[in-house]
Structure formats: structure tokens, C-alpha cells
Amino acid sequence: MSNPTQKPTLENTQLKDIVAHAKEYGFVFPSSEIYDGLAAVYDYGPNGVELKNNLKRLWWEAMTQLNPNVVGIDAAIFMHPLTWHASGHVAGFNDPLIDNLDSKKRYRADVLVEEKAAQYxxxxxxxxxxxxxxxxxRLLTDNDLGGVKQLIIDEKITCxxxxxxxxxxxxxxxxxxxTQGSAVESDAAQIYLRPETAQGIFVNFLNVQKSARMKVPFGIAQIGKAFRNEIVARQFIFRMREFEQMEMQFFVRPGTEMEWYQQWKETRRRWHEALGLPAAKLRFHDHEKLAHYANAAVDIEFEFPFGFKEIEGIHSRTDFDLTxxxxxxxxxxxxxxxDVNPETGKPYGNYVPYVVExxxxADRLFLATLCNAYTEETLTEGEGEAQQTKQRTxxxxxxxxxxxxxxxxxxxxKDGLPEKAQQIFDELRHDFRIIMEERDAIGKRYTRQDLIGTPFCIAVDHQTLEDETVTVRHRDSREQTRMPIAELRQYIGQAVSFRRIFEQL
Incomplete structure (x- = not known):
């Protein structure tokens, strides 16, 4: 489905180029493609799974390693069905749906209006x-679906x-x-694939607090799959029916939630900037319509080729879930x-904690990272009449x-160079994800690694056999540095360490 508010040439072309690049170079494939695929479901290829795992590990360590009061869990996808009654999902986890009678296409009514606003x-x-x-x-808060349709008509929004x-x-x-929760269909209770990972944290609140001996304020982090039967799943991996979330629920003393909400709001934006997403392409977007559990909510949005869209949400969930x-x-x-309350001189005592989420x-962060990294530039080589330009991606x-x-x-x-390269590979492979390539001209090999984002290429030549040095080519600048083999581990290790990102937080 095309987006009626997109600038029709540059933005669409850029996204198509990125999608094609992701497939050709082993980042993302359509799921079950040999059977013509399954709508809004994707598989991560050899390079994609490495990038996604690195992003997840970076988030996990930033949460649980840099914050001594945050611990992790891995809750099950299937949960007791009453979980989703308590959370409000059975009664209220809905999106407003609208169909066009001429095209027979289905849309989210709120998204149609949001896209009109983006056009303005x-x-x-x-x-x-x-x-x-x-x-x-206001209309969605009042559940005024007739008013939403009238708004679409008044704004002259068309299919x-x-x-x-x-x-x-x-x-x-x-x-x-x-789905059914038993092998015998007649005995089976209806259970759900979790639409969010948060509830697995909430039902384990006391288990974690007691076993990990945590003291409020503290957080519980989790990475896991969630499933939503989206009305319209589109824009590549931005909106899928099976996706992965990285969530942290931070439990706080009632009355302090807004202080923590502001702190985590700023902390999370700094994290995205430290990862390399430009500040100019990030913005906060406060929610006009709050979820039933929230008293404050903001999205961190990234400017994708199809416009500013959410990559992370920060919510003050009050004590709704635990209550x-x-x-x-x-x-x-x-x-x-x-702890003693300074106003009363007595312990705060028992309470249901408030939560900042x-x-x-993970998939949206992956897409934002890929879109931001995708670079096309024009190079000028040679001088005078021999000067020529070429495109580099x-x-x-x-x-x-x-x-x-x-x-x-x-x-x-030949000449012992492959054997020497293999020796260097064997020395480094326990520390880093590296590869060795022998085929094609070295220029083609450089280009191939540029296209998958490899930061360093190490050339082994005849001089290497003489003095134990190699040439290291840098991806972004294409500059080459001669250095001893003995220094490679430290040189690469310093550049690829998460510490480089954590130092900016």
C-alpha cells in the first residue's frame, strides 16, 4: 500500500533501495519466499542476524551492566489467559479499522489521519x-468512531x-x-500469543524483587518476541505481525514517577545518539491520546525515508498493571x-509501586540503524583528462x-600469503567476528565489505612476510594504515568495543 502523504520520488526510491540492499547482502529476507512469502513476516539473514544481535546485546548491557539496579528475565510467550484480562488487552487492545468500498483495501483509520497531519x-x-x-x-479517547469517520471525510482523505x-x-x-491451550481441542482454553513483553515482567515482579534482593527503585529488563495481528502491516520491517521488543519496567515509589519518567526519557535519547543516530533525525513526540494505564507518554521518533516514526516509547504506567x-x-x-519518610518520620511501609517503562x-531500531548507515556518495578519482567520477555505496x-x-x-x-592470512585469522577469530576472502581482485573485495559495513579490511602482502606488518583499510575514509600484526587485536578491539558507545552516555 502506498502512503498518500509521502514525497513520491526520493523517499520511496530510497526505501526501495534499502530493502533491495538488505536482501542482496544478507540482512533481511521475505519469510517463506519460495512460497511467495507471508505478509509482514521477515527473516534475518547472515549479516542481519549479527547486526540485530549486536543491537540487542548493546541495549541489554546498557540496561543491566551500566545500571546496578536493573536486572533481567526471560518470560514465556504463553501466559495464563487471565493475564490479558487484567492488563486490559482482551477488552481494549483494539485499533480503529476502516475499509474502502471501491478498492476493497483495509486501513487503520487513525493512521490515515496521522498521515494527513504529516502532510500538513x-x-x-x-x-x-x-x-x-x-x-x-479526543475522538479516540471518547471512542467516538463515528467522529473519526467524519474527520476522515472532512479532511478529504481518500484511498x-x-x-x-x-x-x-x-x-x-x-x-x-x-490459539488453543491443550492438545484436546474440546478441553482447551483459549490462550494468546503475547502482544507485549511487559506483562511477563509484571507477573514476576515479586519473584524478581525477592530472589535478586532488589530495592525500589529498580528495573526489570527483557528482550523477547511479541505478536500483533496488525490491520495493515507495511513499510518493510517497521510494522510486522511477529516482532521483537526490548523493554525495561522501572519500579518506583509513588509520587516520584514523573522525576524518573523525565530521567529515562533523556537517558534513552542519549543512547540512540551514542549509537550513531543523528540528533537532527530524532525527536520527542508526546502522546495526545494516553493509553488507559498511563499518566504520561512520549515516543522517540526517527526520521525514516517515510517520515518521522516511533522507535521507542517511554511511559509512566502508574500502578495500573500491578494493581x-x-x-x-x-x-x-x-x-x-x-526507608524513612521525612514528612512522617516513619517507614514508607507497604505500597504498590508505580512503573516507568x-x-x-528491536526491528525498528534495526531499520533505523540500516537507513542511517546506508550511504551513497560520488567519488572523484584521477587528475586532468584522466579524472573520472563514480558512485560508491x-x-x-x-x-x-x-x-x-x-x-x-x-x-x-600464492607465495605463502593465504597461509599467513589464515594464521592472522586464527589469532583474531576468538575475539572478533571476522572473515577471510581470497577470491577476486582486492578492489572488489573492498567493495563487497563496504556494502555490508565491515569497518576494517586487512591486506596481507609480500612485505607482511618480511616484517610482520599489514595494511589496514578504513571503510569510511578509505585511508590505509600500515601496522604490525601484533597490534591488530588492540586496534580493532578499541574501535569495536561497546565502551566507545557507553562513554557517551
Missing amino acids: ENNGEAERAQALLQHLG PVSGTGNWTDVRQFNLMFS QHQELSKKKQQYFDA TSVG YLKLHPAVAPIKAAIFPLVR
Whole structure:
């Protein structure tokens, strides 16, 4: 489905180029492609899985290693069905759906309006865009679906396929996938594939607090799959039906939640900038319509080729989740705070903690990183009449998250150079993800590594056999540095260490 508010040439072309690049160079493949694929489901290839795992590991260590009061869990995908009644997902996890009667295409009604607002903003009408979003927020808060349809009509929003405004009524669509919880269908209770990872943290709140001896304020982090039956899943891996979340729920004393909300809001934005996402391509977007559990919410948005979209949400969830689980399970979800309240001179005592959530879409972060890294530049080579220009494409990935840290190239496939390259490979492979390539001219090998974002290429030549030095080529600048083999481990290790990112936080 095309986006009616996109600038139709540059942005669409750029995304198509990135999608094609991701497939050709082993980052992302359509799932089950030999059977013509499955809508909005994707597989990560050899380079993609390395990049995604590096991003996940970077997030995990930033949370659990840099913060002594954050620990992790790995909760099950299947949970007791009452979990989703307590959380509100069974009754209220819906998106407003609308169909165009001429094209037979289905859309999220709120997204149609948001895209119209984005069009106003792109045209310099920021106030008009803001007013439209505020109006939409009020309608959704009041569950006024008739009003949402009228808003679509008033704004003259048409189907991008048929070009008509022949719309059905807006109706709610529950996004959870359900299945049977028993091998015997007649005995099976309906259970759900989790639509978020947060509830696995909430139902384990006391288990974690007691076993890890945690004291409020503290956080629980988790990385895991979630599933949503999206009405319209599109824009490559931005919106999928099976996706991965990186969430941290931070439990705080009631009354301190807004202080922690502001702190985590700034902390998380700094993390994205340290990863290499430019500040100019990041922005905060406060929610006009708050979820039923929240008293404050903001998105960190990244400017994709298709516009600013959410990559992370920070929410002040109040005590909604723990209180709901306490009421439905009949088991107390309280924490005893022995610290002295300066106002009363007595311990704070028992209370249900408030929660501040940070939630990153791992797939969206992957896409933002890929889009930001995808670089096309024009090179000028030679002088005078021999001067010529050529296009160069490479992935300008931070070395710490690059799928491959270094590639080792023997200059020729003889004279003992492959054997020497193999020796260097064997010395470094326990420390880094590296490869060795012998085929093709060395220029082609450099180009191939540029296209997958490898930060360093190490050339082994005849001089190497004489003095134990190699030439290290740098991806971004294409500059070459001669150095001893003995210094490679430290040189590469310093560049690809997560410490380079953590130092900026």
C-alpha cells in the first residue's frame, strides 16, 4: 500500500533501495519466499542476524551492566489467559479499522489521519497538523468512531489505491492472536500469543524483587518476541505481525514517577545518539491520546525515508498493571519500603509501586540503524583528462554493531600469503567476528565489505612476510594504515568495543 502523504520520488526510491540492499547482502529476507512469502513476516539473514544481535546485546548491557539496579528475565510467550484480562488487552487492545468500498483495501483509520497531519507538517502547516492530531486524540479517547469517520471525510482523505473517499464505518479490531491451550481441542482454553513483553515482567515482579534482593527503585529488563495481528502491516520491517521488543519496567515509589519518567526519557535519547543516530533525525513526540494505564507518554521518533516514526516509547504506567494483577489474582503485589519518610518520620511501609517503562522495537531500531548507515556518495578519482567520477555505496555502521568487524585479504593466492592470512585469522577469530576472502581482485573485495559495513579490511602482502606488518583499510575514509600484526587485536578491539558507545552516555 502506498502512503498518500509521502514525497513520491526520493523517499520511496530510497526505501526501495534499502530493502533491495538488505536482501542482496544478507540482512533481511521475505519469510517463506519460495512460497511467495507471508505478509509482514521477515527473516534475518547472515549479516542481519549479527547486526540485530549486536543491537540487542548493546541495549541489554546498557540496561543491566551500566545500571546496578536493573536486572533481567526471560518470560514465556504463553501466559495464563487471565493475564490479558487484567492488563486490559482482551477488552481494549483494539485499533480503529476502516475499509474502502471501491478498492476493497483495509486501513487503520487513525493512521490515515496521522498521515494527513504529516502532510500538513511537511507543507509548513505545523499548527494545523497539531490541531488535527489533538482532535483525533479526543475522538479516540471518547471512542467516538463515528467522529473519526467524519474527520476522515472532512479532511478529504481518500484511498491511495482507488482515489475515492467511499469509506465504511470505523470499527474496532482486536490485535491479539489466539490459539488453543491443550492438545484436546474440546478441553482447551483459549490462550494468546503475547502482544507485549511487559506483562511477563509484571507477573514476576515479586519473584524478581525477592530472589535478586532488589530495592525500589529498580528495573526489570527483557528482550523477547511479541505478536500483533496488525490491520495493515507495511513499510518493510517497521510494522510486522511477529516482532521483537526490548523493554525495561522501572519500579518506583509513588509520587516520584514523573522525576524518573523525565530521567529515562533523556537517558534513552542519549543512547540512540551514542549509537550513531543523528540528533537532527530524532525527536520527542508526546502522546495526545494516553493509553488507559498511563499518566504520561512520549515516543522517540526517527526520521525514516517515510517520515518521522516511533522507535521507542517511554511511559509512566502508574500502578495500573500491578494493581490489576493483584485484584484479579487475589495475590498481593506490594513492596515493603523500610526507608524513612521525612514528612512522617516513619517507614514508607507497604505500597504498590508505580512503573516507568522504556520500550524499544528491536526491528525498528534495526531499520533505523540500516537507513542511517546506508550511504551513497560520488567519488572523484584521477587528475586532468584522466579524472573520472563514480558512485560508491556503503553502510556507515558504528564498528561496535557492524556484523563483521574485519576482513582479511591475502593479496594473491600464492607465495605463502593465504597461509599467513589464515594464521592472522586464527589469532583474531576468538575475539572478533571476522572473515577471510581470497577470491577476486582486492578492489572488489573492498567493495563487497563496504556494502555490508565491515569497518576494517586487512591486506596481507609480500612485505607482511618480511616484517610482520599489514595494511589496514578504513571503510569510511578509505585511508590505509600500515601496522604490525601484533597490534591488530588492540586496534580493532578499541574501535569495536561497546565502551566507545557507553562513554557517551
